[in-house]
Amino acid sequence: MTVVNAAYLKSDHRSSSRLKQLGLFCAASLSSLCVAAGSAQAAAGPADVDGQRIINADKEPGNWMSTGRTYDEQRFSPLTQITSDNVGKLGLAWQYKLDFDRGVEATPIVVDGVMYTTGAFAVVYALDGATGKLLWKFDPKEDRAKSGQFCCDAVNRGVAVWKGRVYVGTNDGRLIAIDAKTGQSVWDVDTIADHDRSYAISGAPRIVHGKVIIGNGGAEYGVRGYVTAYDADSGKQAWRFYTVPGDPDKPQETPELQMAVKTWTGKAWFEQGGGGTAWDSMAYDPDLNLLYIGTGNASMWNYKLRSEAKGDNLFLSSIVAINPDTGKYVWHYQTTPGDAWDMTATQHMILADLNINGQPRKVIMQAPKNGFFYVLDRATGKFISAEKYAPVNWASKIDPKTGRPVFTGDASYWEKKGPVLVRPGFWGGHDWQPMSYNPATGLVYIPKHVFAVEYEDTPDYKYIQHKRNFYQLGVGAAAMKDDPADMEKWAKSWTGALLAWDPVHQKKVWEVPYTTIFNGGTLSTAGNLVFEGTADGRVVAYNAKDGSKLWQSPAQSGVIAAPVTYEANGAQYVTFMVGWGGAFPTFAGGASLRAGVKPWAQVLTYKLGGTAELAKAEYKVLQTPEPPARAGTPEDIAMGKDAFNGHCSQCHGINAVSGGVVPDLRRLSAAQHQMFPMIVQGAYQSLGMPSYKGVLTETQIGQIHDYLIKRAYDLQDELKNGHSIAD
Structure with a gap:
């Protein structure tokens, strides 16, 4: 279903900066050339983005054309109208109420003054970037009866745009192309390889060389991970890269899977699905023509029940570089060999050029769940460095010669009786919330978790061939008692922070503590600013150099998504997607209540001198009905x-x-x-x-x-x- 603002169909909504560029071109050209150029721009229409525009994004800093702004995913903006000197003058410019008060995780895309973003159930909104006026809305009509078949709320992390179309993935496993002008569906493809398994999509697509690339989730429910590329024009599948092997008794699809299958033992893992889903982060280097994907946990966390506690189990919890044109494997680096704790490497990856030991290095950086911050050579996957950015007890260090963790044995619950405390636990030292890198400060800004849980071996466990259950983890995780004091004990131990990290010297520079985990992703700017929303319902700006708080405003709900900044009509705006939800409030509900917020989903956009008044949130009032007579032994x-x-x-x-x-x-x-x-x-x-x-x-x-x-x-x-x- 699509709702369209008819006035939008008459306008291409080009940004003022691009119009000025066009005007300068025309002033220096023959009038006939000016008419031709102007006509070409007008004919292009909204969301006129291709690879060259994304590569040259710094030439039009007023746009945010890809989920990380640029292919390198730095989430850094060169805009300087809003700075550490004047950010205190930020005021609300506009707000837009989303349809569903569920988790909001999208990074908006802004092209030529138009914002494309998503709310829960993958509903797509096109909004005027200067006013917040709805231009059109597209509801993919997700099959909500399948909501119990995937993890972590009805969330969606946003769209991609390409040559006049908007692309979105859905929790019921579809990839949809939408006309950016009309909001109508152009094509709709089913991405699921096996409908007897619980596949889902929550991540944002990326587009490289005209191919829309998307992974999937579902490892907790017993699936085999893969990443697929589809032709942006037709929706036809171009290639598929499986992240874990198939049936070990049969030939594997590719040589790299033939290599990977040797790192697994037995056949239980194949029955369980394997896992390794690439449910979120990707990055792309156009010079090397390499696409980087992050892979996740196994379908059964328990290493003993999965693979007889043997082998690395490739490509679980790994960064994998592939050719985006063919889907062919190039290299991999595994952050957590034999991952038994859900320490995924699906977290945000950033490409940057750093000076390390006096030498320029082209690197890829990641702070995965396992608590170590990694710097790798992005051409070869060679290990450069890694240090702990959060409390860790499963490994003492990463061996600088081998690039492999030195396991302590403290977290090997499958070898012990009773619960075993593991740091970090399954939400990691950092989860999906994006970090950002500021080339001016040389710092990475990480939404950090301080998080530990107990795992316990379940030796009598048998795999259940059913969707919609967490038994397929093969462990007892976070075994809280019904006693509220026990829940409160765990909740108080799960805290968060905004961490400024030096990736060259691998050390903390500054840190701002938070009450709980699951605070929002970050944005850094050339105005010496870091923006972040918080789980306790604030939007905040910090000094990028020293972490001092310079501005904050109430958001009326928890903020878990990452903000963006852009330009419209000559003004710089900062947008936060607001809405409490996702894995933490749904699964660990008791602990999440410490954040003190309620679901209220909206888009909040600020500018210098903004004077809009924040509309009052209308929260649901909870009732406590009298229960029936006690029953059950x-x-x-x-x-x-x-x-x-x-x-x-x-x-x-x-x-x-x-x-x-x-x-x-x-x-x-x-x-x-x-x-x-x-x-x-x-x-x-x-x-x-x-x-x-x-x-x-x-x-x-x-x-x-x-x-x-x-x-x-x-x-x-x-x-x-x-x-x-x-x-």
Whole structure:
């Protein structure tokens, strides 16, 4: 479905800077040439972006034409109208309310005065960059009944634009091309290789040489990872690169997979899917013609149950360089060999030219989940350096000769009985929230996590051939008790920071602490500024050199996306995508409540002297209905808790404590309690609650219900005694 502002169809919305360039050209040219040039520009229409424009992005700094602004993904803007001297004069220019109050993770694209961005369920918005006026809206109509088949809320990290089209991936696994002028679908392709597995897309596409490149998620649910390129004009598949091997009893698709399969043991991993999904970050070097992709965790985290605790398990948790024209492998570097903790290398990658030991080096930089900041040679993948940027106990260091971690054994839960504390845990020292690099300061600005959880071996585990469950991890992770004091203990230990990191000398320069993890991505500018939104509901500007806070404004909700800056009608703007959600509030609901925010999704845009008034947020009021009579034996309730955390916690929170993004199941109404089995079996599919018919037995559904009734009484007691962190 598309909603279009008719006035937009009459305008190409070229930026003032490009019009000025055109005017200068015309003043120095024959009038006939001027008419021809002007006609060509007008005919091009909106989103007229190609590879050369992205490569030459610094010549038009008022635009933000790719998700990292440039192919090198530095997320640095040369604009200088807003500086550390005048940023205190920033005011709201405009705001736009998004349709769904769920997690907002998109990086907007801004081309010639028009912003293209997404909200939850991959709804695409085209907005006037100067006023926030809606030009058109495209709803891909995701199959929300599949929402239980993928991780981490109904989020989308944004679009790509190319030659008059806007491209978006959807959580139900489609890639869609949209006409940038009309907002109408041009083509819509299914990217899923195996519909018996739980594939999804949340990442933003990249476009290189006319090919739209997209990965997928789903490793927690048992899939085989891959990256695919599609022709931007037709949607026809150009190539597919698998990130882990296929059936070990059959020939592999490529020579590199034939090499990789030797690093896996047994066949259990193949039944489990393998994993290694490339669900987020990519970068591109046009001089080397190399596309860099980051890969993720295995479908089963437990190294022993997956691969008999043997081998590196390539290409899990790796940076892989491939040829974007052919999809052919060039080199790889594995950050966490044999990854057993979900320490993905899907995190943001940045390309830069650094002077290291007196020598210029073309590098790729990454702060993956595992807690080490890596600097590699981007032509060869050769290791240069790595140091801890966050608390780490699984490895003591990265060996400078081999580039491999020196394992401590402290985190090898599959070799031990009982829970094992691992630092960092599965959300890492840094997750998907983008970092940025400022060439003027030489610093990388990282949304850092201080995060640890307990893992526990499950030796009797058997793989379950079903979608929609977390049992496929093969471990007991973050095993919180129902006791709110225990949840609060964990929550207080999970803190965050904005970290300014020197990648040459591999050391911290400054740091700003935050109450909790999952603060927003960063933007750095030539105005000596770093912008970041926070989990506790603020948008902030810091001095890029020393970290001093120079400006902040309320955002009314948690901010997890990365901001952008651009120019329209001669003014510089800074935009934040606002909306609490994603993995932290949905899965670790109790811990996320420390941020003190509620879902309220909107676009907030600021400029110097902005005078718009922030509209009041209209939050949902929580009710606490009287639960039905207690039911279920202690054994049934214990089984219900286990089934709930295995099947339901990814949306409704560990131990049924919601972070407020989706309903808190301790607060079911009398009618919902009465029809609970029907809800679980599909009665609410149109509302986004998937059906578990054929996945959960009637006995399991009853046990889950028994557990939720018990938790409803727990909540009443907590509220009565003032011990709840729920409100």
